[in-house]
Amino acid sequence: MRKNSIKNIRINEEVMRELSNIIRGEIKDPRINPMTSVVAVEVAPDLKTAKAYISVLGDEKSQQDTIAGLRSAEGFIRRSLAKSVNLRNTPEIKFVLDQSIEYGIHMSKMIDEVTKDIKEKPDEEA
Template sequence: MRKRSIKNTRVNMEVQRELSNIIRGGIKDPRVAPWTSVVAAEVAPDLKTCKVYISVLGDEHAQSETVKGLKSAEGYIRRELAHNLNMRNTPELTFVLDQSIEYGVQMSKKIEEVTGNDSE
């Protein structure tokens, strides 16, 4: 399966949807912040590994604790993913903190500052 194939794109979407449902409703770890969202999931073409990009609303401490909590619950998440999705292989999950939303907000503020200074 190629990396940009339609099948791989559909698998990525399904894995992302199921992971967000599992994280939202199934994890009882207090380290995982309640405002954790799955931004993207990239499943390798051989379906063995998956990079899960997550976004956490909160400070850096909450973000690092959420990543630690998700890594410790990886076995449970994989088991639930295998139960909900009918795949030959359940991919190993790697959680990556996605800072793109924060970066976009910071850039928007900087653009507003610059345009505000120009209008004055």
């Protein structure tokens, strides 16, 4: 796997920023959850394709509906991205559901439960 160049990192950040602005402000699809965020974007070095990792706060159905809504709006998103970001090629975007934030919240709750149990046990023994 090739190491990302500084240019590629800048392109990833710029596309991520513009993509989140487009999703938040321009798309009117009711399937897309208002609590949708773009976690990361990986643009290929040839600028032909990009993977956008999307995090949705909500249940499983809401997540699937949001991804379906984004996939149906791919053409609009790509056209808006072409207007706002000056690139040689506008990448074809593939949306991927990212559940790392949800997983982190779940692990944090589990850790809190364990630490709460540990704090309660010395009180019971005394």
